[in-house]
């Protein structure tokens with residue numbers, strides 16, 4: 001672990017519907033590389049919006065946000081940033097339904113032009129680490145919710161991201177499968193020194209983080 005800020009956010013504002021809805025109302029936040037941070041707060045408090053800003057899935061209206069050295073307020077395309085720096089594990093895992101488990105995990109590597117044999121090996125290694133190497137040729141529709149979430153985790157890790165953004169990864173799962181997913185994310189965080197940012201409603205999940213950020217009405221309140 002080191003003291004480098006991988007995320008620096010100053011006075012970040014994001015509103016919707018012509019400023020009628022202020023989703024983020026002046027966020028100031030610094031996150032150190034390798035930290036495990038849990039974001040808590042009531043529904044509508046801005047958690048997903050903040051995660052979307054960090055992952056460059058959406059753009060803020062005002063303020064500053066720098067992630068892994070990239071200024072996200074610049075007017076440019078951030079698809080390469082997302083592909084190289086960020087692993088997304090969301091509740092709706094967006095697996096491609098007509099591709100097998102193995103192919104789904106390989107997809108981000110295709111975009112990076114990684115050689116076929118290397119790609120296959122890395123995908124299988126990751127699927128083994130989430131205990132799904134016996135389901136390689138299965139379609140995602142044939143898997144349980146927890147199994148799909150594990151495929152999504154393998155896919156998120158395939159490009160060695162520096163940050164994993166995870167929005168309610170256990171929300172659709174029973175508590176036993178939720179525990180498995182959470183432990184998997186924690187293990188990855190520990191082993192790979194990846195920065196883990198997790199949005200969750202589950203109190204016990206938040207308790208295992210290095211740091212808890214509480215949001216309310218588009219602000220951080222702690």
Ligand SMILES: Nc1ncnc2c1ncn2[C@@H]1O[C@H](COP(=O)(O)OP(=O)(O)OP(=O)(O)O)[C@@H](O)[C@H]1O
Nearest residue numbers: 016017021022023042043044045046047048049050
């Ligand atoms: N695309 C959008 N258009 C309009 N309003 C939006 C949009 N996305 C989010 N909002 C609004 O911004 C506010 C913050 O939403 P956000 O999704 O960040 O909340 P959240 O904390 O993730 O809530 P939850 O716990 O229910 O997922 C809410 O009032 C929401 O209705």
Ligand SMILES: [Mg+2]
Nearest residue numbers: 047048049167
């Ligand atoms: Mg949300």
